Amino acid sequence: MSFSILTWENRSLRLESIPSGRYTQIMTNNTTQQSIIAAARRIVQRDGVAHLTIEAVAREAGFSKGGVLYHFPTKDSLIEGMITSFLEEFEQDLARALAQEEGPGSWLRAYIRSCQSEEIEVETINGLIAALATNPHLLEPMRQHYRTWQTRVERDGLPPALATVLRLAMDGLWFADLFGLASPSGKLREEVILTILTMAEAHA
Numbered sequence: 001m002s003f004s005i006l007t008w009e010n011r012s013l014r015l016e017s018i019p020s021g022r023y024t025q026i027m028t029n030n031t032t033q034q035s036i037i038a039a040a041r042r043i044v045q046r047d048g049v050a051h052l053t054i055e056a057v058a059r060e061a062g063f064s065k066g067g068v069l070y071h072f073p074t075k076d077s078l079i080e081g082m083i084t085s086f087l088e089e090f091e092q093d094l095a096r097a098l099a100q101e102e103g104p105g106s107w108l109r110a111y112i113r114s115c116q117s118e119e120i121e122v123e124t125i126n127g128l129i130a131a132l133a134t135n136p137h138l139l140e141p142m143r144q145h146y147r148t149w150q151t152r153v154e155r156d157g158l159p160p161a162l163a164t165v166l167r168l169a170m171d172g173l174w175f176a177d178l179f180g181l182a183s184p185s186g187k188l189r190e191e192v193i194l195t196i197l198t199m200a201e202a203h204a
Contacts, residue, residue: 033071036061037085040078040130049133054078079130080138086125087145090114104157105200108166111149112200115170116193125178158203169196 039061043052054075058065072078097110131138153167154160173192176183184192 032063032067033081034085036063036068036071036078037081040082044130049130052079052130076135076138079134080141083128083131083138083141086128087141091145105163105203107152107156108158108163109197109200111153111167112170112193112197115174128178158200162199162203166196166200 036057040052040057043056043060047056052075054068054072055065057078058068061068068078072081093114094110097113098107101107101109128139128142150164150167153163156163173183175181183189
């Protein structure tokens with residue numbers, strides 16, 4: 001038995017068969033990597049980035065050290081995996097929000113809604129904290145995403161300067177949540193987000 005997947009090659013779609021055993025191995029590897037990344041997030045959240053080691057992650061995940069090293073040969077590669085995982089989760093949230101929007105400013109409004117959770121999932125951003133504390137160069141994947149997002153903002157049908165200000169406002173709220181910098185809560189938070197959304201809708 002085999003599974004067929006669509007691949008993009010020479011601007012045309014073709015079917016490529018993958019043996020079922022290979023497909024199962026890919027899925028197993030992905031699941032194992034997710035388990036390792038989840039364990040790394042828990043360690044950083046609970047014990048701090050100083051305690052993020054391959055040995056600690058292996059114990060937390062219930063794997064051997066060699067098992068972790070097979071998927072993440074270095075601590076830096078593990079942190080990079082944590083950041084990539086966060087970005088993938090955010091992109092999924094963004095896609096769901098975008099499906100509910102239409103017209104000028106739709107992408108920006110989806111971005112605002114994806115960033116607005118007051119109960120920010122601390123585990124999903126611990127990779128960012130770890131990267132800042134150990135090797136800022138590991139933030140390059142996030143920098144690339146932000147460059148792409150800024151391009152989308154500027155081409156979203158709103159005045160580019162206004163759209164950029166609103167994007168930066170949501171980023172500021174998100175980072176205030178992340179670092180505990182007197183971020184607004186309750187009714188004030190709701191009014192802040194509503195104000196940003198209203199400004200993004202008024203020019204649609």
